[in-house]
Amino acid sequence: MNDLDAALITFTQEAQELLDEMESSLLVLEDTPDDAEVINCVFRAMHTIKGSSGLFGFNHIVSFTHQAETVLDQVRDGSRQIDAQLISVLLDCRDHTARLLAYSLEYPDQPLEEELQRNGELLSECLTPTQSSAVKGQARTENIELENTSEEKNSADLNGNWLITLLFKKDAFRMGVDPLSFIRYLKTLGEIRALLLFDKAVPEGDEFDPESCYLHYKIAFSSEADKQQIEDVFEFAADDCEIKILAPSAKSVEYLALLEDLPEDEIARLGEMLVKVGVLTVNDVARALHTQGSSQEECRPLGEILVEQNVIQPKIIEQAIKKQQQVKQKVSSESNYIRVDSTKLGHLINLVGELVISGAAMDLMIEKSGLDEAEEVSATMSSLVSNIRDTALELRMVPIGETFSRFRRVVRDVSKELGKNIDLEITGGETELDKTVVEKINDPLTHLIRNSLDHGIESPEQRLAAGKSEQGSIHLNAFHDSGHIVIQIVDDGAGLNKDKILEKAVAKGIVTEEANLSDQEIYNLIFAAGLSTKKQASDLSGRGVGMDVVRRNIEGLRGSVNIDSIEHQGTKITIQLPLTLAIIDGFMVGADGERYIIPLSMVEECVEMNEKEWQLDAVQNYVNLRGSAMPYLKLSEYFNPGKQFGKRSRQSLVVVRVGKERAGFVVDELHGEQQTVIKPLGQIFENIEGLSGATVLGDGNVALILNVKSLINKVTVV
Amino acid sequence: MNDLSINKDQVRSHETAAVEQQGQYLTFLVADEALGIAINDVKEIIEITSITRVPMTPDYIRGVINLRGNVVPVVDLSARLGHQVSELSKRSCIVLVEVSCNDEKQSLGMLVDQVKEILDIPEDHIQPAPTFGTNIRVEFIQAMGRVEDEFIILLEISRVLSVSELAELSLMTAAEPAPVLA
Incomplete structure (x- = not known):
């Protein structure tokens, strides 16, 4: 498998997840159409799929998702209302994208099937008719906002504004990023007080490529939103645009106070601290750290880089460093996810199963040879093994x-x-x-x-x-x-x-x-x-x-x-x-010389069989256990129909419960708890009621696992 | 591991050496009768280990064994062919074969009284099964192989150890009303 194949698999998985997410988000939108977070989610799905499909040259997907994305963008900036009809169309778009994806994977570089093509065109039509009116509405709102801006311009104090610098990369257009749409969306958070466009980067004459983006902006922006919110506006452009957001100087006093108030145990690293008070965003810090890592000079302080990158005022950094020095460094734990092939996990579980079996074999050996010293070691071992088992099983949950x-x-x-x-x-x-x-x-x-x-x-x-x-x-x-x-x-x-x-x-x-x-x-x-x-x-x-x-x-x-x-x-x-198909905690009992395993979770209690006191009802198979009637089943007789058994001295009653139903199993011996690796019995035995599988014991013998549920049914029906 | 597993490589070298027209057969004794199966059906031969009885199965299902961590059913071939349940002796062995059922491979053990040898039987020494005269069900017999002056019954494994039939029969036993002896 080459790199591209691997990337393709990741892409398919990711796209599938995004589509699933989009589906559930759309369904949520049916109930709460105004939830901006959810709309963003839908938008992100289409946007990301469009971007990644472009990488693999799936042009059908790119062109289709682009239309959906356009509509969603309008929804996002409020120029188009989302309603039940649009959600239906978008759900169909999601399905169509999934089909396109499947088709593109199967027949790459081929023209679309007629049906898919038609379906796509139909959907685009559904998406567009209202578009013209939406655009009109959008244009109107834009005008109003512009008027507002000019009215208040006089009172604007540029010092109280966020300073946003946007340096779009050359490929921005090609990656499907439209700078204007971001600026429009920005306006939903506050007001743009001033916008400077730098066009020095635009080359002259033949060097100018109409498909490249040469735009650089500086925006003075007044808003109540915090830095993270503002940065989120540009979330989708983050790969194709350098974004720097400098907090209003008026706010620095506020940040200084916040820094002072930070509880000491929450202070870990400079970057994290600054993110915490909201003066920086995670992305700012990541970028700075990247610069720090790649710079030639040795270990420039992070603060210096941040100031140089123009995302923070020097005063705030000083304060933060002071605060940081006051407390010890603490390593923070981040929750990260790793994508693991499920066959690897399955292999791990199998190995743990073998480990459990051989652990039991070792215990048995030690007991046999009477090695007292080894017993302690083996006890530690088995507690470790059962921990490993639980953790391994948890991985699959x-x-x-x-x-x-x-x-x-x-x-x-x-x-x-x-x-x-x-x-x-x-x-x-x-x-x-x-x-x-x-x-x-x-x-x-x-x-x-x-x-x-x-x-x-x-x-x-x-x-x-x-x-x-x-x-x-x-x-x-x-x-x-x-x-x-x-x-x-x-x-x-x-x-x-x-x-x-x-x-x-x-x-x-x-x-x-x-x-x-x-x-x-x-x-x-x-x-x-x-x-x-x-x-x-x-x-x-x-x-x-x-x-x-x-x-x-x-x-x-x-x-x-x-x-x-x-x-x-x-x-x-x-x-x-x-809960799981692989390993369970079992309870081993003996009946007529054979050993059986009952899932421990179903065992309620074990009591010594006391036939005289319990008013055994031998015809109905009921026993009076502490005042309540309970059906019981003698395992040796049930499993050996026709065989006669003499009186045996000590029998025990194992009380089991499944759901609301309880029953007692009469057994000859109690062997105790046993970690049990479930092995299938195979098709030959699939018709036998009362057994659900088998397991290999420490001594190499096989014990059968009881299907408690069907056995309980047996007794209650009799 | 002290099992007498047949080395696959050896089998293969035998195969290539053998003339194409002749097949190799593993012969064994069941109820004093010499039987054979095609060597390609045999996965390995193992010593008798302890067999766990499975309740409510017909007597030709001997039980299950632990084969390197896997649970494998064992069929008592003697009982399956209509004889007595075989007595375990020093020479008893389990011949492991693989049969397929619903596109799934299932390993099965056959309990035999004694494993004899691997025979090369040329194709012109193999004759169709007689329709009568044997005490084994006709559909279990693949063919008769002549070795010198004697005939050896070659078994049709897919029939003798048909998973669906075995499962059905065990259902019949299980469905018998179990007397309640409480």
């Missing part, structure tokens, strides 16, 4: 919020398509789970949500007729519960029709007519293959192939899905997933 917010678009588009009015509420987005789980849960979630949108929530007319509010709502929620993550999809739609489901299930031969099923069981029938109560298969769902795939996918992640519904009031789908 990501919040689920990103996945959730992707559904905003789905809900928006589908409800428009179906003519329904549906609101999506998201809570618990900060809940973290393993990246692989997040990736694999996306499809089932999409399916379930589409189902709720299509079948669950009624049309506005039906809702009004049923006495509900016109707007339906879907609530996505996530939280942690005893070592699991629980995802809930709740809608306030029509709910499930029990009779219809049962009728269909009987007709399909999934259950017999006599079967006496609980409501819950009937609802869960919709996960059976080939069952769809919707008479007409729609574009979205209703073919009855989806729900069993959903369940299979979720069970493939060692999770479970459950559905609950009240007719006419709504449906609640609960998905339970393990």
